Amino acid sequence: LSDGPLKGKRILVTSGPTHEPIDPVRYIANRSSGAQGTAIAKALVALGADVVFVTGPADVPPPSGVAVIAVQTAQQMLDAVQNTLPVDVAVFAAAVADWRVASSSASKIKKQNGQLPVLEFAENPDILATVSQMKSGRPGLVVGFAAETDDVIAHAQAKRARKQCDWIVANDVSPETGIMGGSENAVILIRDDAVEQWPRLSKDETARRLAVRIVEELERA
């Protein structure tokens, strides 16, 4: 473990997509690569934090120097997060599936001469909101993400209020930005008292700046 301003701080980072099974061989997922969450974990480790990295099936490998908990589903991610608490800081960068298949099949669903399967959905737990609203044992700083395609600041501020996290890292993921799946990001950091627009930066540099903001916040507290 490296020395640094986050030495002795225990930080949870969620990252990647979740996979929600339809049957043993099929699942529903999303296009999250896990790149931004991985970069954040790496930046926090570089400043000396003890990072627990709860990750869905991502495209990029987890950074070295973290404790990895690999999960598939949103429910497993919530369980892993709850087993990881208490922490000083929690950063929720995962793209958690909003829905799971209500009763996934224990055996592979077969083609049945022209009869189509019907999938029924159930809502997944909101991990960020659950942790943000904990009455005891809540992390001192809870950071969520908001991927928006329009009215980014207004939607992200509403999300912050609704979920009751401390900060929201908002970004515009309209297709023309190339951010989703790309190596750069342009984010707006939303706190209760400030809105900071950051320039377009690599996801690594975005992560480093966020880690610096976290250091400053912990020094203030």
Ligand code: C5P
């Ligand atoms: O509501 P929305 O999915 O846009 O919120 C995004 C933020 O909430 C991200 O920080 C994401 O990690 C978190 N989230 C979560 N659990 C969910 C859905 C989103 O932790 N089920």
